[in-house]
Amino acid sequence: MSARADFIIDVLSREFGELMALDPAAFRRKFRKMAASPFAFYRGSASLFYADLTGGFADDRFLDAQTSRVWIHGDLHAENFGTYMNSSGVLVFNVNDFDEAYVGPFSWDLKRFSASLALIGYQKALSDDNITALVKAFAQSYLIELRAIATGGDDAIGSITLETADGVLRRVLQEARLNTRVDLLAGQTTIDDYERRFSLADGVFEVDEATGSLVQAAFDDYLGTLPEQSRPLATKIKDIKLRKGVGIGSAGLPSYNLLLEGHTQALENDVIIYMKQAQVPAVARWIDDERVKAYFKHQGHRTAESQHALQAHADPWVGYTTLNGIGQLVAEVSPYAADLDWADVNEPDELLGVITDLGRAVARMHSVADDESTHDLVDFSTEETIVAAVDKDEKGFVDHLVEFAHRYGDQAREDHQDFVDVFRNGRLPGL
Secondary structure, eight states, rough: OOHHHHHHHHHHHHHHHHHHHHHHHHHHHHHHHHTOHHHHHHHOHHHHHHHTTTTTTOOOOOTTTTTTEEEEEEEOOOOOOEEEEOTTTTTEEEEOTTTOOOOOOOHHHHHHHHHHHHHHHHTTTOHHHHHHHHHHHHHHHHHHHHHHHHHHHSSOOOEEEEOOOHHHHHHHHHHHHOOHHHHHHHEEEEEETTTTEEOOOEEEEEHHHHHHHHHHHHHOOOOOSSSSGGGOOOOEEEEEEEOOOOOOTTTTOOOEEEEOOOSSGGGGEEEEEEEEEEEHHHOGGOOOHOOOOOSSHHHHHHHHHHHHHHHHTTOOOOOOEEETTEEEEEEEETOOOOOOGGOOOOOOHHHHHHHHHHHHHHHHHHSSSSSSSTTTSOOOOOHHHHHHHHHHHHHHHHHHHHHHHHHHHHHHHHHHHHHHHHHHOSSSOOO
16 A cells, blocks of 8 residues: 555544544545545545645735735635525525634635646546536636725626526526525424424434533524624524434534524514534644634634625525534524536536636635734735735745646546545544
């Protein structure tokens, strides 16, 4: 077995070792999903990516003290985009899933996304030239939008909504618009004796009275983290169930779903929120900045603050609390969430249009969390600082992302094969 395989074992064991010991079955499911394809492996191995960015793939030529200290998504791959209903009641297509967000180098987001493009392009049997064109389109649209925001002119296109989207992304928004709260409730609940309760299903478990009381107390504390002027009206808990995460990113983590009575007694207005244990983000293990680390009360606080920092008009339900002393993220299970399905986007021209829009979305995300926000971790204009750094050699920056995408895409495909061999031969400790 190669030295690279040993390195993969070491990184994954350090990242997941404690959780694997608590729930090895959940991690066997997680790792089997990661074994399905190089992209699935890449999605689940952010810790390996950042170990490489601070090791053999390190290159900081476009980073300085400020551009290394902006709010970043932390896991910006191609499948972390979708729709949400913002606090103004507008459907938006944007970056989602902020569980890994932190403060760090802006280019790490761009590199993680670019390498994911190379993997998706290879999976769709696109040529290297096609992949190069996609990465260039992403980088250039990111810079065009960021520059327009920095200059404050009318050239910035703005949020991707039903009014501004076309093609594939408009179709995703239209499909999300067809979703209803009634359908969401019908899929997760039943009505018994004229009252709504959660249905029991795979991965859904009853909660005993003592645990229910602890969750209720944590919920009461959570309400205090929401802005008073926008605090939701639904605050009465009707039912609580435990869900155990089985996805690539949530293996072994307990999560509670709470059914709340809506703003009227009509049962179709009930609301589902989740209270999920938050973890240390993979990127944080590779950033040595005590001021950032000390800013957050716990990981639930970090996740909620990050989402508010990176998402304009964020979901009004996003907040945080603690349960048994462990930080929790709280947010709504939204009926209006719809992800971009890459299986429906295959031809280079169609992909090019989508990628260009995603570049804009990432630029807006990076520009939100600066001196105009309420967060004092980043007290300068991120868009102006990033533009100034890249403008010294824009072509070099774009070419740098292209080269990285191809190089790391190749590495990830090799790593996937090593991972499969390691896993199937029982070399991952505890599994």
